[in-house]
Amino acid sequence: MKPFTIEPADNDSITLSGFYMRNCLDFKAEYSETTGKISIPAGTPVFDYCGSYLIYLYPWNTEDEEVIMRPIEYKYIGNNVWECNSDLMLVAIQGEEMQMSVFSSGSRIARCNGTTNNTSYVGTADEQDEYIESRPSYVTISGNNIDIYNILQADQYGYGVHLSGTIDRTAGKVWFGYTLTGQANDGNYRILTGCEYDEDTNMPTKVAYSGTNNYGKVRASIDLEKGEIAIDPMAIWVAEYSESGIMVDENQFYEFVKTVNVTYDVSKTDISAIEAPSMTNVEKEVSHIDYYAIDGRKLAEPQEGSLVIKVTVYTDGTRKADKIVYLRNR
Template sequence: MIKNIIFATIIAITAPVCAQETTTIPTIGEMEGNFLVLNSQEYNGEKSLATIKPFNIVPTDNSSISVSGFYMNGCIDFNAEYNENTGSISIPSGIPVFDMETYMVYLYPWDSEAGEEILRPIEYKYIGNNTWECNTDLMLVAVQGEEKQTVTFSNGSRIVRCNSQSNNTSYVGSTGNQDEYIESRPSYVAINENTIDIYNILQADQYGYGVHLSGTINKDVNEVMFRYTLTGHANDGTYRMLTGCEYDAETNMPTGMSYPETSNVGMIHATIDMEKGEIAFNPMAIWAAEYDTSTGNISVNENLLYEFVKTVNVNYDINNSDVSAIEMPNIADANKEVKQINYYAIDGSKLKTPQYGSLVIKMTIYNDESRKTEKVIFKGYE
């Protein structure tokens, strides 16, 4: 069966990733372990979370660290400088990150206006709470002989220290012919009042990039409802959609999305123990899906299954998961005079007449030229 759902998380606005307030700069000896790099990319002048990649750091001497897995699985390890006085991480400009045998891929800080490499190092500045930030554009430059090709790595990037572990049991295949996968990975849990975000809860692809889930906690009953999310897409318009699901215990196969025929269709249910730092998820499935540019809807094909995620359990550090936003909404917007409002489809195309009830990106431009972008269901012009 093919079902249409209003998808509200395709543009994943960067969530707060700042753990409990601590400004103490880690010593180089403490710079060992699992981290995530959260890369944003620009969308109509606004930045949103694009990729999540787990990587590892090991100190090598009193002022340098070894970085493994920063770009993708199988990429080249490299050394970076670490300053214990400021907490900054300095990566050499043009560092090689991947050897494709016939060509090399290098990582550069990038001057987007001039369209050229910057030769000074890539600087991730420590902003407290085991979080580092780089506001410079970063570009991957592939070099083969005299030819160069560029691909954006990030339009702003953060590094966070992992504070949790995600474990899952998944199945791939048809009834009676399933392969079982028992997996584990470092992850990052951020809780801000009743909002919870989990970064790298699952692996999205063979390159090692991660999946992000965002949800709302009901503390009265210790339950969470997470929104469904995309885990990847192909150039032919086919997406991979992670949703909650119902399943047949005898066949060990999903039978459809969770909460069918309700407003919560596809939502992902979990229980949470905030005293122990434990989250247990109900079964999930990754389906094939297609995006309709004319309506803004995602059509999930429940007859085409990629993966059955039967169990997911997350254990997180309760002392390093409660967060406060680094970038809080500007409450002064309410007093600003609106200059114009534009609407865009999720693929970035500007809409002259959005369809009623469809998901759109609403961009409000104020007289002072500041902008606010938000995801809304179009209910008519204001």
């Protein structure tokens, strides 16, 4: 999920900022107060590459492999969520040359309903930089399943960090799974886990709950009535791929996240079935599966061990997107 902002422009339009990536162009879209539909003109410029060429956003006809000139429509589906079922393509035009890159295979817009505050540290014990940060976030709760989007700063591709977990309502606790947050330029993975740390050096020492079934998980306290979540310390570690999977290097880390506190509107977290594909897709028939690079390029055959977006397309037209490490025949 990529964070961006929407602001009113006039009576029947809105301005979208940060829709494509960091430092992209702002643009206007039509907005219907009657239906809640957001309509983005086909061919809207979304990025200016150093003044040398522009990148435009179009609906895409996958079968005929050509752009579609009708507007991109996001229909309001309830609970502050808008959905577009069209494939979207980025088109870079430089002179007479055109280059295509997939933006998304279906997408959603969700209104943030929470705020996340964190204190993080980067560097060694002797030369640590402290970062006190705050950002809007999106919290959804379905039964005992909870998801928090944009809980930490967006990665180099503009995606905010997403945590998914299970609520123990009796104890007022949440167990979140560890999550990949991207890849560094040297090819190493960035993985966010719960961690133990040394109070004297203020440095993470190892992945939390080593040797247990909760290895790497992130624990949190939750007050469901007040809409408050306090998350235990976490670290973003250097990780490598091997035949046995992702291996965390506990001697190297990118960031120590000492505190994270989330507040959210308890009246705006219940989600409808269409927003919970992991639960509703159990009985659905899969049409096909597509893979995309993190930068949006569609992949014919992902590289073994690479970080990709897996898009499962069902016969009823709905889609489910997951960020995964591609492991062939597993």
